[in-house]
Amino acid sequence: MKKTTYILGTCLLAIQFLFTACDDFIDINDDPNNPTVPQLSLLLPATQLSIAGNFDNINRGASNVIQHRAAGSLNRYDQSGTTFQAAWLGFYTQAIPDLETIIQEGTAQSSWGYVSIAKIQKAFLYSTMVDVWGDVPYFDAAKVADPKFDKGEEIYNDLIGLIDEALSDMDRGFTVVSSSDLFYQGSKLKWQKMANSLKLKLYMQMRLVNPERSKLAISNLVQAGVLIDNNSDDFTFLFGTNAAPNTRHPWFTTGYAPGRDGYVSMVVVDRLKEQDDPRLRYYIFRINAKAGLANSQVGEGYYGRYPGDGAASPADQNTRAIVGIYPAAGLYDNGAMPSLGDDNIFLNNIGAATGTTGNSFKIALFANGDGSGAGILPLLTHAMVKFYRAEAALVLNTGEDAGLLMNQAVAAHFQAINELSPAFPIAPATSTGFINRLSEHFASATAQGKLELVMMQKWIAMYGNGVESYNDYRRTGLPELQDLIAPLDVFPERFYYSETELTSNETVVDTRDQLQRNQQIVPVFWKK
Known part of the structure; x- marks a missing residue:
């Protein structure tokens, strides 16, 4: 897995460009701090920070729907026009305008490395947006004040062509400042593997729409062999360790703060225990060795919640289990689990601390680099x-x-x-x-x-x-989800649109109420 460390100066410059990159870069002076030509090496990391940073909003919602976490309204299938507004606005006001600028200006400058990366990132971002929102502004986005909403299937098909364009652009020349690429440090081969892997993903998503097309495309991609085939090729964003400005993994930031953030999912706990899966110790860290459900003291530390539990939260911030070392770089749980028996071969108590949890090992763990938030x-x-x-x-x-x-x-x-x-x-x-x-x-x-x-x-x-x-x-339809304790709506087929978009975009203002309700009940195009 490629590990990219935050450098404070680079981070601050990139964050600055999140808010300035969509300006026209026009200034009558020759001030080097106000360039008349976009600096692609500064715009690129800004787009990468924006994509990763705003992804957290939809990731939290999806993690609650899919029962990886137990927090927020989506844990009960309830959503509103503000639930995902932060991600929507972040993508459309930050990442997308900057990507379009890189593509346009990079083409004019024949900077094909930046152009190809921007096109691949655009394809990844829009495919994600179609997956969670369905129809979204695409062809007119960042071009007109009120872009129309395009059909998800049309967007997907255009994105496949965009990826092919990017691969062709790479062969026209590929030069990228390594420090400007937070994902792959300007590696052409790694971006080629990512682009082809993204195509494979899109065809997998669409397999129910046209199975034969997907089968042929996937077979050809596998046969060509230019896919992510090693962890060092992973398209993975690595967070930093700084607290101010905060560059740590968002699950770490909220989970290890005094107020906590929701609850761990007992579905995860139960399934990993049932399957004798050693990953439980890495996913969840127990603060209190005896904490149980409803803040009791008759458990073994896995104090979380089942999906759809709408009960009020007691004063339990110091007893809730929290995210562990994966993926948020929290703490590894080395505490004993009394419920494990002789049948547990891989999730066991060998070497575990008796009568406590890994909480007592905090000092040693921090010394070894764990608990840093660099997830x-x-x-x-x-x-x-x-x-x-x-x-x-x-x-x-x-x-x-x-x-x-x-x-x-x-x-x-x-x-x-x-x-x-x-x-x-x-x-x-x-x-x-x-x-x-x-x-x-x-x-x-x-x-x-x-x-x-x-x-x-x-x-x-x-x-x-x-x-x-x-x-x-x-x-x-797999794996089967657990029934919710007290659902507030039906399973969400898609996520709600930003309320700001629906009340300001003239192409949807008149139909916004039905449009929004359809998000809950109408499947995305690739679900048949």
């Missing part, structure tokens, strides 16, 4: 690509070995965890044993059972990217 946002990774290919092998008959691909995906995810937890890695024997057991389960499963196993393992691995699991669930 990751896994946007498109090696593990994800292997899971796509496993799903394609099962449902599109692409000819690959789905079981092997699933195993490789899980192994890649274990490696990603170890890269965040060098002081407490998952042991090779544990990783090998866990994957061998998965192989046995896969070999004995029915065709449907094989797909269920693949999608459950992907759901577990996508802890940290709820948007991906939200897409998976709507496409496959």
Whole structure:
């Protein structure tokens, strides 16, 4: 996994350009602080910061819908016009105008490296927006005051062409200042792999629309071989350690603050325990060794909530379990779990601290680099690509070995965890044993059972990217979600639009109420 560290000066410059990049860069003086020509090396990191920073808003919502977390209104399927307004405005006022500027000015300057990266990022961003919102302004966005909303399927098809353009642009010349590229430090090959992997993802998303088209495209991409095939190629954003300005992982910032932020999902706890999965110690950190549900003192520290629990929160900030070392670079939980028995082989109490939790190890952990908040946002990774290919092998008959691909995906995810937890890695024997057991389960499963196993393992691995699991669930119906305790609405097929957009964009003002309701009940185009 590529680790990009924040440098304070670069961060501040990039943040400055988040707000200035869409100006015309016109100044009658020759002041170097007010350039008349956009500086692509400053605009590019601004777009990357904007994409990653605003992704958090939709990621939190999706993580609650998909039961990775238990917080906020989406935990009960309730949303409003302000729920995702921050991300909508951030994408349309920051990232998108800057990307269009890079494409336009970079083309004029023949700076094809910047142009190609901007096109790939545009394709990633808009495909994500279609996935969560459906129809969105695309063809007229950043060009007119009231852009019309374009059909999601039309946008997807145009994005595939845009990715192909970017790949062609790379061959016209690829020069990028390494420090201006927070993801890949100007590596042409890594951007090529990311672009092709993004195409594979889009065809996977659309497989229900045109299975034969998706099968052919995915098979060709696999055969060409220029895909993310190593963790070092991951399209992953790494957060920093600074508290002021705050560059730490947003789940760390809210989880380790005195007020906390919602609750951990008991669905995650239960499933990882049931499956004897060692990742539980990395996902969730227990503050109080005896805390149980409803702030009782008769549990073993996993004080979270089940989906749809709308009960008021007691004064429990010092007893709630919180996010662990993955993906937010919190703390590793080395405490004993009294409920584990002889049947637990991979999630066990070997070497665990008796009668306490990893909380007592805070000082040692911080000394080893843990608890820094320098976590990751896994946007498109090696593990994800292997899971796509496993799903394609099962449902599109692409000819690959789905079981092997699933195993490789899980192994890649274990490696990603170890890269965040060098002081407490998952042991090779544990990783090998866990994957061998998965192989046995896969070999004995029915065709449907094989797909269920693949999608459950992907759901577990996508802890940290709820948007991906939200897409998976709507496409496959897997893994099965737990019934909500007290839902306030039906399952949200899409996310609500920004209320600001609906009340200011003249193309939708007259139909905004029905348009907004449709977001809850009408599926995105690729769900058939």
